[in-house]
Amino acid sequence: MxxxxxxxxxxxxxxxxxxxxxxxxxxxxxxxxxxxxxxxxxxxxxxxxxRNFHLFQPLLYQVATAALSPADIATPIRRILRNQINAKVVLxxxxxxxxxxxxxxxxxxxxxxxxxxxxxxxxxxxSYFGHEDWEAFAPGLKQIEDALDIRNRVLDALERAEATEDADERQRLLSFAVIGGGPTGVELAGAIAELAKIELAQESRTMHGLAAHIVLIEAGPQILPVFVPSLADKARRSLEQLGVEVLTNSMVEHCDSEGVIAAGKRIEARTLIWAAGxxxxxxxxxxxxxxxxxxxxxxxxxxxxxxxxxxxxxxxxxxxxxxxxxxxxxxxxxxxxxxxxxxxxxxxxxxGSVSIDGRGGAAGMQAQPEFHYHHAGDLATIGHKSAVLDFGWIRLSGLLAWLLWGCVHIFFLISFRNRMVVMLGWLWSYFASDRGARLITGSGREL
Amino acid sequence: MxxxxxxxxxxxxxxxxxxxxxxxxxxxxxxxxxxxxxxxxxxxxxxxxxRNFHLFQPLLYQVATAALSPADIATPIRRILRNQINAKVVLxxxxxxxxxxxxxxxxxxxxxxxxxxxxxxxxxxxSYFGHEDWEAFAPGLKQIEDALDIRNRVLDALERAEATEDADERQRLLSFAVIGGGPTGVELAGAIAELAKIELAQESRTMHGLAAHIVLIEAGPQILPVFVPSLADKARRSLEQLGVEVLTNSMVEHCDSEGVIAAGKRIEARTLIWAAGxxxxxxxxxxxxxxxxxxxxxxxxxxxxxxxxxxxxxxxxxxxxxxxxxxxxxxxxxxxxxxxxxxxxxxxxxxGSVSIDGRGGAAGMQAQPEFHYHHAGDLATIGHKSAVLDFGWIRLSGLLAWLLWGCVHIFFLISFRNRMVVMLGWLWSYFASDRGARLITGSGREL
The missing domain is CATH 3.50.50.60 (FAD/NAD(P)-binding domain)
Structure with a gap:
C-alpha cells in the first residue's frame, strides 16, 4: 500500500x-x-x-416502547467495516x-x-435549555440506555398502577406526558398509547376498562412543525384516535416527579419524557x-x-x-x-493536484463545489398503523404512509440481519399487536 | 365464577x-x-x-456471548397468561x-x-461456596443482567486488547477463564471461543493472527459429569478444536482481578466467569x-x-x-x-372429596400418587456446530446432535415470536458466523 x-x-x-x-x-x-x-x-x-456499535436512531423510540430490542437497531461498527481494508476502528x-x-x-x-x-x-x-435539573424527571432519548430507561419507566408505571389500590394514585401512574411535538415526541406518544392499551386492555386482570392518559405537549402552535398544517392536523387526529391528548402553544415551565406545568397549567403525570430539544x-x-x-x-x-x-x-x-x-x-x-x-x-x-490538507500542492488551492443539501422529504409515524409523509411531490397520511415509512426505514437499516429481524418483528406486531421486548431489566436482582 | x-x-x-x-x-x-x-x-x-418476564434460562449463555438479545429468550408473563382468565400476575x-x-x-x-x-x-x-468475595471478579450467569454484564466484560476485554500496545497486557486481556465444567460452563467456553475468533480474525485490523486463550476449569475428573465418559470426552475434544484449554481435577482456590489459582497453579486471565455452583x-x-x-x-x-x-x-x-x-x-x-x-x-x-388444603373434606386425606421424575436425557452444546446428547436409548455427538439440540430448544421456547426470531437468528449465525448482539452497553454516555 x-x-x-x-x-x-x-x-x-x-x-x-x-x-x-x-x-x-x-x-x-x-x-x-x-x-x-x-x-x-x-x-x-x-x-x-x-461505543462499539452504530445506532439506527430513527427507530430508537421503538426500543423505548418495547417493540424492538437494542440489537435490532444497533450494528457493531467493526462488522460494518470488516471488508474495508483501509479503515480501522478505535473505541x-x-x-x-x-x-x-x-x-x-x-x-x-x-x-x-x-x-x-x-x-x-x-x-x-x-438539551433542557438551561433546566438540566429536569433530566431526572423527564429523560431524553438519544442512546440505547435512554431507550431502556424509558422502557423501564413506562412498564414500571403500568405495573405499579396494577398493584396499587388507591384509585387516584393509579390514575397518576397511568398518566404519561411527552414533551416536544417533533417527530420523536409524536412517535413516542403514539407508541406509548398502543403499549398501554395492550397492557391494560388485554393482559391486566385488575385494570380492565381503565385507560391510560397520554399528553403530548408542544410549545409551538403546531405539532410536527416541519410539515404543512394539513398533514400536521392529520397526525394530530391520528394521535387523538389513539387516545393521546395533544396540547399546542404550551411551553413547559416546570418539571417534577408528579408532572409538569405548561402554559401555566398543571398536568399530573408520573412518567415524563423529554423530546423537546x-x-x-x-x-x-x-x-x-x-x-x-x-x-x-x-x-x-x-x-x-x-x-x-x-x-x-x-x-x-x-x-x-x-x-x-x-x-x-x-x-x-x-x-x-x-x-x-x-x-x-x-x-x-x-x-488531484491539491495537497490532502488543502494547503498548497502543485496547482494551489482549487475552488471546490460547495455542499448542497437535497431534502428528500419528511416522515413521521403515529402508532403502528398510521403515518404522515411529505416528499414534496407527494403527500400521504394513514396506513399507506405507514407502509411506505416502514419500507424506507427497513431499507436504510444497515445490516441485512437487522433488516430481516425488524421486518419480521413488524409484520408480527402488525398482525398480532404484540410487544415482544416488554422487559423490565436492571433491577430486582435480590431474590 | x-x-x-x-x-x-x-x-x-x-x-x-x-x-x-x-x-x-x-x-x-x-x-x-x-x-x-x-x-x-x-x-x-x-x-x-x-420480574415481569419468564426467562428461558437454557439459552442465557447465548445472550452472554452476543448471539441473542434479551427479548429473544424472555417473554412477558402477562402475555403468556393473557388468555387464562383464572390467573393474575403480581410483581x-x-x-x-x-x-x-x-x-x-x-x-x-x-x-x-x-x-x-x-x-x-x-x-x-x-453460589460461591462461602467465597462470596469472588463474585466481583467472576460473575455468575442466572439472570438477564448477569448475561449482559458478562457480554460487556468479554467484549470490553477484546476492545482493550485491540487498544493496548503492550503485548503482555494484550495476552492477559485475551485470556478468559470459565470456572465450572457443567453444561453452562461448557456452553459458555465454546461460545466465547467462537466470539473471540470472529472479533480477532475477521474484524480487527491490529490483532490479526492473535488467538484468544480460553480455559475451562473443572474441579472433578470429567467435564459434563452427568454424561457417560465417552460423550464427555467427545465434548472435550470439540472444545479443544475451538481452542479451549480444558483443565479437570482443578479445584479453584482463589480468584482475583488478574486470574485464578486452581489446583495450586496460577492461571492468568483478565476475564473470569463463574459457572461452578x-x-x-x-x-x-x-x-x-x-x-x-x-x-x-x-x-x-x-x-x-x-x-x-x-x-x-x-x-x-x-x-x-x-x-x-x-x-x-x-x-x-x-x-x-x-x-x-x-x-x-x-x-x-x-x-374430589378432599379439601383444597388437604386437611379433611368428606373422605378425609386420600393417598396421592407420589411424584415420579422421568429423565428424558442430557444435552450440551459446544460452539455453534457441535453438541453431545444422551437420551438413554440414543447417544449422539457432533453436528447432528447440535441440530437436534437446536430443535429441542426452539420447540420449548414459549412464545411463537421468540421461536421464529431465535430460529432465524440461528440459521443466520450458522451460515454467516454473525454475532448481531455484540453491543457494549451501559457505559460511555458522556460525549
Whole structure:
C-alpha cells in the first residue's frame, strides 16, 4: 500500500512512506457514511467512537416502547467495516483536539490519535435549555440506555398502577406526558398509547376498562412543525384516535416527579419524557471556536472549519444552511449527504493536484463545489398503523404512509440481519399487536 | 365464577363466596408450568414474580456471548397468561411467609398476598461456596443482567486488547477463564471461543493472527459429569478444536482481578466467569424450616412441606430424590414435571372429596400418587456446530446432535415470536458466523 501512496503527488507534508491519515470522530450516520465512501481512498481511515456499535436512531423510540430490542437497531461498527481494508476502528472518548499538533487526545490513557484530516461527526444530545435539573424527571432519548430507561419507566408505571389500590394514585401512574411535538415526541406518544392499551386492555386482570392518559405537549402552535398544517392536523387526529391528548402553544415551565406545568397549567403525570430539544456535542470547545446558539460549529460552504482546511464538521454538530437561509435539518439523510460530500472532496484532493490538507500542492488551492443539501422529504409515524409523509411531490397520511415509512426505514437499516429481524418483528406486531421486548431489566436482582 | 365454586364441596375453610386461592411464587419453568396446568381449575391463581418476564434460562449463555438479545429468550408473563382468565400476575419480592395466617408478605409496601395453597418455585442463584468475595471478579450467569454484564466484560476485554500496545497486557486481556465444567460452563467456553475468533480474525485490523486463550476449569475428573465418559470426552475434544484449554481435577482456590489459582497453579486471565455452583433461593428461611446442604427445602413424596399440606416446593428450590436416591437434576424438564404434578394434585383436590388444603373434606386425606421424575436425557452444546446428547436409548455427538439440540430448544421456547426470531437468528449465525448482539452497553454516555 505504501507504494501506491509514494507514487502519488500531493503528500508533501506527510512522510513519503505514509498514507494520509483521515480520522473521523463519531460513527453515526455522518461519520459512518464518510468512512464507507472513502473505501477506495489511498488513505488510512480511522473511525473513533465511544461505543462499539452504530445506532439506527430513527427507530430508537421503538426500543423505548418495547417493540424492538437494542440489537435490532444497533450494528457493531467493526462488522460494518470488516471488508474495508483501509479503515480501522478505535473505541474512545474524545477529550481534546490539538490543531497545531494535529492530534486527538482520548480519555483512555490519554491516547493520542494523529490526523492529517479530521472529520468531526459527534452528533447531539438532548438539551433542557438551561433546566438540566429536569433530566431526572423527564429523560431524553438519544442512546440505547435512554431507550431502556424509558422502557423501564413506562412498564414500571403500568405495573405499579396494577398493584396499587388507591384509585387516584393509579390514575397518576397511568398518566404519561411527552414533551416536544417533533417527530420523536409524536412517535413516542403514539407508541406509548398502543403499549398501554395492550397492557391494560388485554393482559391486566385488575385494570380492565381503565385507560391510560397520554399528553403530548408542544410549545409551538403546531405539532410536527416541519410539515404543512394539513398533514400536521392529520397526525394530530391520528394521535387523538389513539387516545393521546395533544396540547399546542404550551411551553413547559416546570418539571417534577408528579408532572409538569405548561402554559401555566398543571398536568399530573408520573412518567415524563423529554423530546423537546437537542444540543450539539462539545466540538466547538475541542476546537476552541465560538459555537452558534445551539452549540454547533459554524463551517464554510465546503463544511470545513473557517481558516483550517484540515478539519471538517458534519451532521448535528455543524451549523449548515440552505441557500435560502433555512438550516439543514438534523436528520439522518442530511448527515449522510454531508458525510458523502466530505469524502468526495477528500478523494478529489487525494487524486488531484491539491495537497490532502488543502494547503498548497502543485496547482494551489482549487475552488471546490460547495455542499448542497437535497431534502428528500419528511416522515413521521403515529402508532403502528398510521403515518404522515411529505416528499414534496407527494403527500400521504394513514396506513399507506405507514407502509411506505416502514419500507424506507427497513431499507436504510444497515445490516441485512437487522433488516430481516425488524421486518419480521413488524409484520408480527402488525398482525398480532404484540410487544415482544416488554422487559423490565436492571433491577430486582435480590431474590 | 363464584357460583361454580359455591356448588363444589371441600371449600369449608374459605368463605363460601370465594374460590380457593392458589399462590405460586416464581414464574420460572416450574411455577409457570404449574399456573398454566391450572387453567381449568375452579380456583384463583396468582403468580408472583420479581420480574415481569419468564426467562428461558437454557439459552442465557447465548445472550452472554452476543448471539441473542434479551427479548429473544424472555417473554412477558402477562402475555403468556393473557388468555387464562383464572390467573393474575403480581410483581413483587417475597419478604416473608406467615404459614399461620397463610399470607406472603412482599417488599413492595409490605403488601400481603393471602393463599389457601402456596407453591414455591423461586429457583436458585449461583453460589460461591462461602467465597462470596469472588463474585466481583467472576460473575455468575442466572439472570438477564448477569448475561449482559458478562457480554460487556468479554467484549470490553477484546476492545482493550485491540487498544493496548503492550503485548503482555494484550495476552492477559485475551485470556478468559470459565470456572465450572457443567453444561453452562461448557456452553459458555465454546461460545466465547467462537466470539473471540470472529472479533480477532475477521474484524480487527491490529490483532490479526492473535488467538484468544480460553480455559475451562473443572474441579472433578470429567467435564459434563452427568454424561457417560465417552460423550464427555467427545465434548472435550470439540472444545479443544475451538481452542479451549480444558483443565479437570482443578479445584479453584482463589480468584482475583488478574486470574485464578486452581489446583495450586496460577492461571492468568483478565476475564473470569463463574459457572461452578448454585444455591437455592431462601425459601427455607421464609418457611422457617431447616434446609439441606445446598439450601433447598426438603419435601415429601408429593412435593409438599412435611406437616403442611398447604405448601408445595418445586424446581431448584426443592430437594427431590429419585427412587435410587440420586437427586432430581436442576434442569427445566424436572421443574416442569414438578409443576405439572402439583397442578394435577390440586385439581384432584378441587374436583374430589378432599379439601383444597388437604386437611379433611368428606373422605378425609386420600393417598396421592407420589411424584415420579422421568429423565428424558442430557444435552450440551459446544460452539455453534457441535453438541453431545444422551437420551438413554440414543447417544449422539457432533453436528447432528447440535441440530437436534437446536430443535429441542426452539420447540420449548414459549412464545411463537421468540421461536421464529431465535430460529432465524440461528440459521443466520450458522451460515454467516454473525454475532448481531455484540453491543457494549451501559457505559460511555458522556460525549
Amino acid at each position: 505504501n507504494d501506491r501512496s509514494g507514487s502519488k503527488p500531493g503528500y508533501g507534508q506527510n512522510q513519503a512512506s505514509q498514507l494520509p491519515r483521515i480520522v473521523i470522530l463519531g460513527a453515526g450516520f455522518g461519520g459512518l457514511t464518510c468512512a464507507r465512501a472513502l473505501q477506495a481512498a489511498p488513505a488510512e481511515v480511522t473511525l473513533v467512537d465511544q 474512545g472518548h474524545v477529550e481534546a483536539i490539538d490543531r497545531q499538533e494535529r492530534t486527538v487526545r482520548l480519555r483512555e490513557n490519554g491516547r493520542l490519535v494523529a490526523y492529517d484530516i479530521l472529520v468531526i461527526a459527534t452528533g447531539a444530545r438532548h 437537542v444540543a450539539a456535542s462539545p466540538a466547538a470547545q475541542w476546537l476552541d471556536v465560538e459555537p452558534d446558539r445551539a452549540g454547533r460549529v459554524r463551517v464554510l460552504g465546503d463544511l470545513s472549519l473557517p481558516g483550517d482546511p484540515t478539519v471538517f464538521v458534519i451532521g448535528d454538530t455543524a451549523a449548515v444552511y440552505r441557500p435560502d437561509g433555512r438550516p439543514v435539518p438534523g436528520i439522518a439523510p442530511a448527515a449522510k449527504q454531508e458525510g458523502n460530500y466530505v469524502a468526495e472532496l477528500l478523494l478529489r484532493r487525494l487524486n | 363464584n357460583d361454580r365454586s359455591g356448588s363444589k364441596p371441600g371449600y369449608g375453610q374459605n368463605q363460601a363466596s370465594q374460590l380457593p386461592r392458589i399462590v405460586i411464587l416464581g414464574a420460572g419453568f416450574g411455577g409457570l408450568t404449574c399456573a398454566r396446568a391450572l387453567q381449568a381449575a375452579p380456583a384463583e391463581v396468582t403468580l408472583v414474580d420479581q 413483587g419480592h417475597v419478604e416473608a411467609i406467615d404459614r399461620q395466617e397463610r399470607t406472603v408478605r412482599l417488599r413492595e409496601n409490605g403488601r400481603l398476598v393471602a393463599y389457601d395453597i402456596l407453591v414455591i418455585a423461586t429457583g436458585a442463584r449461583h 448454585v444455591a437455592a433461593s431462601p425459601a427455607a428461611q421464609w418457611l422457617d424450616v431447616e434446609p439441606d446442604r445446598a439450601g433447598r427445602v426438603r419435601v415429601l413424596g408429593d412435593l409438599s412441606l412435611p406437616g403442611d399440606p398447604t405448601v408445595f416446593v418445586i424446581g431448584d428450590t426443592a430437594a427431590v430424590y429419585r427412587p435410587d436416591g440420586r437427586p432430581v437434576p436442576g434442569i427445566a424438564p424436572a421443574a416442569k414435571q414438578e409443576g405439572n404434578y402439583v397442578a394435577e394434585l390440586l385439581l384432584r383436590r378441587l374436583n
